[in-house]
Amino acid sequence: MAHVEYYQAKSILSKASGFINSYDYTLNPYGGCAFACAYCYAAFFAPNTALQDTWGQWVQVKENALDLLRKRRKRPLIDKTIYMSSVTDPYQPVEKRLEITRALLYELLDYHQVRLVVQTRSPLVTRDIDLLRQFPRARVHMTVTTDDDEVRKAFEPLCPSNTQRLWAARTLADADIPTSITLTPLLPVRDAAGFARALRDTRAQKFVVQDFHPTTRRFAAGTGQQALTAAERWNWDSARYEAVKALLRAALPNFYEGKEGFAPAW
Numbered sequence: 001m002a003h004v005e006y007y008q009a010k011s012i013l014s015k016a017s018g019f020i021n022s023y024d025y026t027l028n029p030y031g032g033c034a035f036a037c038a039y040c041y042a043a044f045f046a047p048n049t050a051l052q053d054t055w056g057q058w059v060q061v062k063e064n065a066l067d068l069l070r071k072r073r074k075r076p077l078i079d080k081t082i083y084m085s086s087v088t089d090p091y092q093p094v095e096k097r098l099e100i101t102r103a104l105l106y107e108l109l110d111y112h113q114v115r116l117v118v119q120t121r122s123p124l125v126t127r128d129i130d131l132l133r134q135f136p137r138a139r140v141h142m143t144v145t146t147d148d149d150e151v152r153k154a155f156e157p158l159c160p161s162n163t164q165r166l167w168a169a170r171t172l173a174d175a176d177i178p179t180s181i182t183l184t185p186l187l188p189v190r191d192a193a194g195f196a197r198a199l200r201d202t203r204a205q206k207f208v209v210q211d212f213h214p215t216t217r218r219f220a221a222g223t224g225q226q227a228l229t230a231a232e233r234w235n236w237d238s239a240r241y242e243a244v245k246a247l248l249r250a251a252l253p254n255f256y257e258g259k260e261g262f263a264p265a266w
């Protein structure tokens, strides 16, 4: 279980850049991430090498997150796009008890007019359907990476199961919350045709696939090597990725690859 610590953050909204530069702001209620994915790119943005090396073992709670957002009441966010979150998952296990993300959603609803994308792999997001459905424009990106829970355990040992994530996507779609499934990165798939059927059955409107980062940098430190080893164990290479991608593309509507699929759209 990840170590949880509390601190006073300096800011809660950051200018979006890089892969998600089509958004105005990123909003990260937490630092670190208890889900500990072996391939996590966010680990490279940890404040120092000690925290990079122990990525997945710690979560920093921005205990003043709501106070920081309240300071924006004087300058409301009007028609701004917000990506929550870029370097953590806003539905950390501890969020169930602390409800920091939920409080931020309330604040955004009551005092701002934003277009919101929530990026998560946690079924806890369904707790906040009552709030998400009040946003004129909110979308949930649910990350689902494989159909094989053995693969999931190798790459994402502390994440919710595939079944839970598919259930969450279906629950969101059934509640009329615009929902995308982000297959990012796509991990080894056992039965591509069956996976496509399961994804389609969620009734998500949009699907986004992405391979591992093409450079070796993502495997350059810490848990990255764990992902490289696991990929080799499953003989997961670019040819297999392309083959599964082609099958999914043929079976699923509104299918995108990479950055284009992350652009804000409702």
Ligand code: SF4
Pocket: 032, 033, 034, 035, 036, 037, 039, 040, 041, 042, 043, 056, 087, 088, 089, 121
């Ligand atoms: S859930 Fe996202 S931020 Fe957390 S470890 Fe996995 S990839 Fe990184």
